[in-house]
Amino acid sequence: xxxxxxxxxxxxxxxxxxxxxxxxxxxxxxxxxxxxxxxxxxxxxxxxxxxxxxxxxxxxxxxxxxxxxxxxxxxxxxxxxxxxxxxxxxxxxxxxxxxxxxxxxxxxxxxxxxxxxxxxxxxxxxxxxxxxxxxxxxxxxxxxxxxxxxxxxxxxxx
Amino acid sequence: xxxxxxxxxxxxxxxxxxxxxxxxxxxxxxxxxxxxxxxxxxxxxxxxxxxxxxxxxxxxxxxxxxxxxxxxxxxxxxxxxxxxxxxxxxxxxxxxxxxxxxxxxxxxxxxxxxxxxxxxxxxxxxxxxxxxxxxxxxxxxxxxxxxxxxxxxxxxxxxxxxxxxxxxxxxxxxxxxxxxxxxxxxxxxxxxxxxxxxxxxxxxxxxxxxxxxxxxxxxxxxxxxxxxxxxxxxxxxxxxxxxxxxxxxxxxxxxxxxxxxxxxxxxxxxxxxxxxxxx
Ligand SMILES: Cc1cc2nc3c(=O)[nH]c(=O)nc-3n(C[C@H](O)[C@H](O)[C@H](O)COP(=O)(O)OP(=O)(O)OC[C@H]3O[C@@H](n4cnc5c(N)ncnc54)[C@H](O)[C@@H]3O)c2cc1C
Numbered sequence: 001x002x003x004x005x006x007x008x009x010x011x012x013x014x015x016x017x018x019x020x021x022x023x024x025x026x027x028x029x030x031x032x033x034x035x036x037x038x039x040x041x042x043x044x045x046x047x048x049x050x051x052x053x054x055x056x057x058x059x060x061x062x063x064x065x066x067x068x069x070x071x072x073x074x075x076x077x078x079x080x081x082x083x084x085x086x087x088x089x090x091x092x093x094x095x096x097x098x099x100x101x102x103x104x105x106x107x108x109x110x111x112x113x114x115x116x117x118x119x120x121x122x123x124x125x126x127x128x129x130x131x132x133x134x135x136x137x138x139x140x141x142x143x144x145x146x147x148x149x150x151x152x153x154x155x156x157x158x
Numbered sequence: 159x160x161x162x163x164x165x166x167x168x169x170x171x172x173x174x175x176x177x178x179x180x181x182x183x184x185x186x187x188x189x190x191x192x193x194x195x196x197x198x199x200x201x202x203x204x205x206x207x208x209x210x211x212x213x214x215x216x217x218x219x220x221x222x223x224x225x226x227x228x229x230x231x232x233x234x235x236x237x238x239x240x241x242x243x244x245x246x247x248x249x250x251x252x253x254x255x256x257x258x259x260x261x262x263x264x265x266x267x268x269x270x271x272x273x274x275x276x277x278x279x280x281x282x283x284x285x286x287x288x289x290x291x292x293x294x295x296x297x298x299x300x301x302x303x304x305x306x307x308x309x310x311x312x313x314x315x316x317x318x319x320x321x322x323x324x325x326x327x328x329x330x331x332x333x334x335x336x337x338x339x340x341x342x343x344x345x346x347x348x349x350x351x352x353x354x355x356x357x358x359x360x361x362x363x364x365x366x367x368x369x370x371x372x373x374x375x376x377x378x379x380x381x382x383x384x385x386x387x388x389x390x391x392x393x394x395x396x397x398x399x400x401x402x403x404x405x406x407x408x409x410x411x412x413x414x415x416x417x418x419x420x421x422x423x424x425x426x427x428x429x430x431x432x433x434x435x436x437x
Contacts, residue, residue, distance in 0.1 A: 074340055075339070078347050078351075083354060105343075145348055149347065151372065152309060153278060153279070153336070153348060153349075153370055154279030154280075154308055154336075
């Protein structure tokens with residue numbers, strides 16, 4: 001992981017769809033922990049079981065979310081790309097990664113400190129609720145997408 | 159649209175000039191007329207009834223280039239009694255062909271705007287002639303994007319062609335699969351996951367969707383979330399067919415007959431019918 005200049009992270013955060021219509025004061029608070037980072041193709045971003053204390057807003061590139069299966073290796077269950085959020089385990093106890101994440105291409109992202117956000121959310125329930133709504137939506141959408149994948153949509157033509 | 163000046167109930171004999179294996183269960187047949195005559199003219203989105211003598215007849219879309227004056231091309235996924243037998247066809251074998259049938263994709267309406275083509279599985283085959291047509295007069299269109307979802311990487315159709323098109327840089331091509339073994343470096347997730355990432359201007363974009371009904375339902379929802387109205391969404395529907403001419407009624411979808419009024423519909427024409435469970 002390479003880190004880049006801080007100003008870029010602030011700008012990207014303000015423009016990201018995930019934070020659309022969020023109170024500018026909150027955006028400012030978030031930016032204080034934001035850093036612009038990049039990963040090379042094939043670089044691991046985190047591993048299942050690791051402590052989950054950060055998350056990423058993908059700017060460019062693509063990341064595979066994987067499960068390691070003994071005898072089969074890493075199975076990609078989903079990929080995320082520009083505009084997507086990577087990682088939400090930092091928001092829910094026990095704050096451990098549920099999956100592996102590996103950059104498939106050169107990827108740029110904004111990294112935010114989840115542990116810091118959690119503390120702010122504990123202090124300010126309005127902020128906490130706002131974040132909960134947004135992150136739950138990410139989790140719900142992923143669940144729905146993965147349910148569709150299980151349906152074998154293209155298996156038959158009718 | 160070409161008029162049918164002959165009786166379409168009578169099959170014309172075509173022989174297999176080339177058979178190409180696409181994937182484990184899908185193959186492409188290039189057909190030429192037995193009598194040496196020129197093959198039919200067609201519009202992208204139209205289909206033929208292909209007749210395997212002694213076995214049965216099935217509706218199959220035309221997947222080739224409308225400007226190809228030598229042959230007519232079909233891409234077929236093997237499902238049941240007739241298509242399993244078709245999978246055994248070899249060069250020189252003869253089949254009966256009736257058609258072309260059906261209402262095509264609205265190519266004229268696409269001109270001057272952006273186009274999103276969304277394909278699921280074998281649904282890529284009926285969209286391929288649209289892409290040939292667009293690329294044949296590329297300057298008349300704005301941004302073109304093809305999003306295509308398949309089961310696994312080995313089920314992906316027209317691989318070489320997709321790579322060629324991607325290499326043109328005047329068309330966005332995104333392929334995603336439901337599941338992949340190690341080694342696949344592309345996207346994983348159903349085709350709808352590609353839609354939020356499309357930068358599209360709802361006022362000047364039209365979407366053409368072809369795939370299984372459930373894939374179309376979810377794709378439509380995601381496109382509507384992007385602001386596309388039902389006027390700007392076109393779908394190709396499928397029903398069991400027999401005559402292909404609006405006579406037998408096998409392919410009825412509510413108040414319309416898919417073979418005669420479709421298979422391509424503007425969503426605003428059939429919107430509420432598409433997702434109905436009892437149809
Ligand atoms: C307008 C139209 C265009 C089509 N284009 C293509 C194409 O380009 N490539 C392709 O591979 N397939 C296409 N199909 C689907 C193809 O017609 C069916 O897969 C085929 O009819 C199945 O016949 P079968 O005898 O092999 O299977 P069967 O043993 O008859 O049935 C196997 C399965 O296919 C379904 N089925 C049967 N007949 C039809 C039918 N007429 N239409 C849809 N599903 C049916 C059955 O419900 C069953 O689930 C198209 C269908 C329509 C209506």
